[in-house]
Amino acid sequence: MIEGILNFIKELKIRNESLFYFGLFCLCLTIIFIVLTKLTTTQVHGVNAWFKPFKFAVSIGVFAWTMAWYCHYLANFNITPFNWVVIILFGFELLYITFQASQGQMSHFNVSTSTYSMLYSLMGLAATIVTLYTAYIGLLFFTQTFPDLPNYYVWAIRFGILIFVVFSFEGALMGSRMNHSVGAINDNSNWFIVGWSKTVGDLRVSHFIGMHALQILPLLSFFIFKNTKATIIISIFYGLLATTTLVQALKGKPIFQKTETTQIKE
Incomplete structure (x- = not known):
């Protein structure tokens, strides 16, 4: 079991070093966030503020590793633009969610100020772009x-x-x-x-x-x-x-x- 996991990690790093380290960074953040849920009492809508960045860090990290694994199978696919789209856009999303948690503020659905409204819209745009790029990759899997x-x-x-x-x-x-x-x-x-x-x-x-x-x-x-x-x-x-x-x-x-x-x- 442990040997299999280590082999997977080694192979993943070979397949896509950029998304490997980005995913690893996100998963390391989850440890910090889960510790913060035990050390702080700040709440947003009745739950500890740090649970949200924890969930998003897990989700983004797993997504990065998953797509790094799958894209390796595609022929003549330039992975570099996809890597940067995921790292920059999801990195921005995670950064904003983390910042808002530190302030005890909502990140999603927060349009209480023009700045929050703009950043929330940018998060939606970032998620849309990554999803559309992933849809294109899905199309390649159907056609190749x-x-x-x-x-x-x-x-x-x-x-x-x-x-x-x-x-x-x-x-x-x-x-x-x-x-x-x-x-x-x-x-x-x-x-x-x-x-x-x-x-x-x-x-x-x-x-x-x-x-x-x-x-x-x-x-x-x-x-x-x-x-x-x-x-x-x-x-x-x-x-x-x-x-x-x-x-x-x-x-x-x-x-x-x-x-x-x-x-x-x-």
Whole structure:
């Protein structure tokens, strides 16, 4: 297990040194952020302010490593522009989220001043550009052939990128509402680390599930299913799962509801 992880890290560094170090930097930041959640009491919408940069640092770091791994398979693909787009734009996003956490302020949906409004818009633009670039990479995976890779693994990458792109753009839905909750204003029920609402609909659930198809589907296909038909079927069901949680959130229903117990007095 440990040897396998070390081999993966060595290979990842060979495949794309720039995204390897950027992802490593993000993942190192997560340690600092999780420590800060224990050392500070500053809260934003009812949860410790440092949980948000922690979640984004994990997500960005994993994305950087994932795309570094996949892009290596593409023929005649100039990876350098993509590297800089990810590092600069996601680096800016993480920097702003971290700064706002240090101030006890919201980063997303914060238009309380013209400066905050501009920076929030720039974050949205940055995420859109990275997602569109990733969609282009997905198109290359659909149009190129990969004779040296298992067919089921290639299809898992294709579906993973497709679902990632669709549910990345779901972030625009939250942006248009200026709210990630349906039935409350940016409710955070502190459900584990993700903070999903236990009382109302939460659009972040489908956003999270859909975006991490990028990692989950290829891992399942490569290590467990090892079959093209099974990969396609599980990918369709995974997409339906993300869609179902989106519909559920839009109806104002939480993914996990509290069970209330009534005590009968004698």
